[in-house]
Amino acid sequence: MQLLKVSEEMKTDFKFDYVLVVDTEGLQAPELDGNKTCYRDNELATFVVGLGNVTLISIFGDDLLKIQDILQIVVQALMRMKKVQLSPRCVFVQDVPDVAAAKKNMDGKRRLQEHLDQMTKLAAEEELCDAERFSDVIEFDVQEDVKYCGQLWEGSPPMAAPEPAYSESLQEVKNTILSKASKFAGITLSQLRTKIQDLWNALLSENFAFSVKNTPEVVVYRKLEVLARKQTWILIRSMKTTEDQLFNTTENGTHYEAADQHGGARGFNESEEIPGHKEALQHKDIAAAAAEIQQHLEKQDNIPLNIAITGESGSGKSSFVNSFRGVSDDEEGAAPTGVKQTTSEVTLYPHPNYSNVTLWDLPGFGTTKFPAKKYLKLLGFEKFDFFIISDTRFTENDVKLAQEIQRMKKKFCFVRSKIDNDINAERRKRDFSAERTLKVIRDDCVHSLQDIESPQVFLVSSFKQHWCDFSLLQETLERELPMKKRDALLCAMLNINPETIIKKKKAFQSKLTYWATLSALGAAVQVPGLSSAVDPALLVGAVTHFVHAFGLDILSLKRLSARTGVPYADLCAVIISPLAAAEITIELLLKVMTQLGCTASLMAAEEVSRFIPLIGIPIAMGFSFTTTYKILNVILNQLADDAQRVFEKALGL
Incomplete structure (x- = not known):
């Protein structure tokens, strides 16, 4: 930025004493390459165009594309800064090898005008502005405001002589600037300060536009x-x-x-x-x-769920534990099964995929080691969420166990196990009917449990879960468990139905x-x-x-x-x-x-x-x-x- 004093002999033609020259020092400089360069160029170009009465835009050759992106942002920013009273004007100065040919090239001026108008229309569409031409935003006449400068040297330095036409071109540009300057009344330094402050505040409020490359990027x-x-x-x-x-x-x-x-x-x-x-x-x-x-x-995912499986010895409890967990009886980690009393201690069996879900295989009720009177105290019933009383024939001991569970206000149900053995045994009869056999077994279970109000009895096979009541058992567990425990049960459930x-x-x-x-x-x-x-x-x-x-x-x-x-x-x-x-x-x-x-x-x-x-x-x-x-x-x-x-x-x- 430089302040030039107007000479005494020229003051008669102008209404001001000084000319302020602001130089951007080259836009798109290679040494400033990067994202910050785009922002700097857009912001600086808009500031200079908005501040100056006349802006010289220098272009090397006839390639407008190098400066077009910056001009698009300048035009769009000026459209948005309506509250700042600006009247920008510009003159294009093109550096060409043949000045005489360039002056006669009307097609080049036409393309320049089309480029400028096209980018102005695109910006106007985004800003909902009625501008149709570049000159609607920045004062410009393609016939008068496009100047051409040749090369400074004629030939190759250092032996080359200065090109005479270069001085003539510069003088023509100077005359154009002076001609336009003579129409301005000028402003005071305090007015200039206010204008710079208003323009800078407007730039800060519109800084979004300077961070993008051109108007198409603004559209995106x-x-x-x-x-x-x-x-x-x-x-x-x-x-x-x-x-x-x-x-x-x-x-x-x-x-x-x-x-x-x-x-x-x-x-x-x-x-x-x-x-x-x-x-x-x-x-x-x-x-x-x-x-x-x-x-x-x-x-x-880690809410604990504890389900106890209890009942008389030899009732198939261990097989049921394995079946519920989806593991085979001979698999590592399975509950041991056999014809002799195999469950003699309280044994926990975590689900193979969900360790928070645990089935507890409890010793048989009323055995020598676990007599009925001490059974509940020895096992610590309070930690269980649900009890399944499993047996092949429900007895008085099962009723007593259920009543004690009720007294503790715990949920429970009865599982009549080994149904497949009963079906296979009845199948040899001439008038065999699976439905009738199951009804007889169910009625017999309910009769044995008549001292229990509305007993829930499920007939299951530990080896064929899709048979009989295994699905109903899962639904009952789902319904009876506390709400926060149900997701844990759901994940552990076998896919035995759609x-x-x-x-x-x-x-x-x-x-x-x-x-x-x-x-x-x-x-x-x-x-x-x-x-x-x-x-x-x-x-x-x-x-x-x-x-x-x-x-x-x-x-x-x-x-x-x-x-x-x-x-x-x-x-x-x-x-x-x-x-x-x-x-x-x-x-x-x-x-x-x-x-x-x-x-x-x-x-x-x-x-x-x-x-x-x-x-x-x-x-x-x-x-x-x-x-x-x-x-x-x-x-x-x-x-x-x-x-x-x-x-x-x-x-x-």
Whole structure:
């Protein structure tokens, strides 16, 4: 910036004493290459054009494209700064090898005018301005305000002589500037100070435009801004819906369980209030909010469920424990079975996939080692959530045991085991009827338990779970257990009917919002690549949970093959998802995700959006929430369908 004094002989032609010259020192300088260069060039060019009465725009050759991007931002910024009274003018000075030929090149001037008008229209559409031509924003006449300068040297330095036409070209440019300057009255230094201050404040308020390269990028930016608002609203709406559900669940939880006690309501605990997450979000503590949600999910996955299996010795309790857990009697970790008294101590058997679910094989009631009078005290009944009294013929001891459990206000039911033995024994009779045989057995059980009000009796086979009442037993457990214990039971339940698969799918769907919100909160952390690193690990945990619950992991499928006699290869043949019957790794999951169509593009858009100023993080959060929710929902549907196909194959349907 330089202040030049007007000579005395020239003051007669001008109404001012000084000329302020501002030089941008070259836009798009190679030594300043980078993102900051674009911002600096746009901001500086707009400041100079807005401040000056006349702006000289120097172009090397006839290539307007080198300066076009900057001019687009200048025009758009000037359109937005309506409150600052500006009257900019410009003169283009082109450095060309042949000045005479350039002056005659009317086609070149026409292309220049078309370029300027085209970019002005594009900017006007974005700013809802009625400008049609470049001259509507910046005063310009293509016939008068385009000047040409030749080369300074004629030939190659250092022996080259100065080019005479160069001085003539510069004089013509100077005359144009002086001619335009003579029309201005000038301003005082205090007025100049006010103008600079107003212009600078306007630039600061419009700094969004300077961070992009040109008007087409502004158009894309605006579209992303709309998308960001939409995605942010979706995220807020989803979180609000979840919050309302949590509040309603918490408020109505007591009534829900009360209704359960009378057999009126059924279902699984979908969610509970997450303490502290709302406060953390209100204080913009993203890490704390994510930790609260993660802690809630881990707590849900580790709620203990303890089911006791008791009854007379030799009643098939151990076989039932193995059957409920989906393991074979001869498998490592199975409850020992045999013709002699095999259960002589309280033995716990965790579920093979869910260690929080434990079945307790209790010693026979009324044995020498565990007499009836001391049985309950020795076993510590208070720690159990539900009791199953198993026997092949219910006796007075079973009634006494049930009455004592009732006295302790615990839930229980009766399981008439080894039904397959009874059916096979009756099958030899000429007038055999399975339905009639089962009715006789059931009536006999109810008669033996007549001292118990409305006894719940289930006829089951530990080796053919789809027979008789195994499904009804699972439904009763689901209904009788406290609400917070039901998800634990659901995950551990065998897929012995299509309804169980549907219930598992719905239970997982109720948690998709939690996983998606965790992913969105991870995207809010401004560390490039963090969300892409967090999301696969988050998804691996969720998908592994799906696979085990649906019984589609390798070990569960082999156990199913052993129980049903259907070859393992035949069960795998009906599976479509590559995530079933496989070890779930980040590499496998990423491979599957890239095959899910739009999710790959959403993941890429999330990473790119992080670098958008101001709104990049909300956009990334929206993309992350949507991507994670869609991926998990698609995978969940595929695995549920596979579980249904495996179920049908195992039963030969």
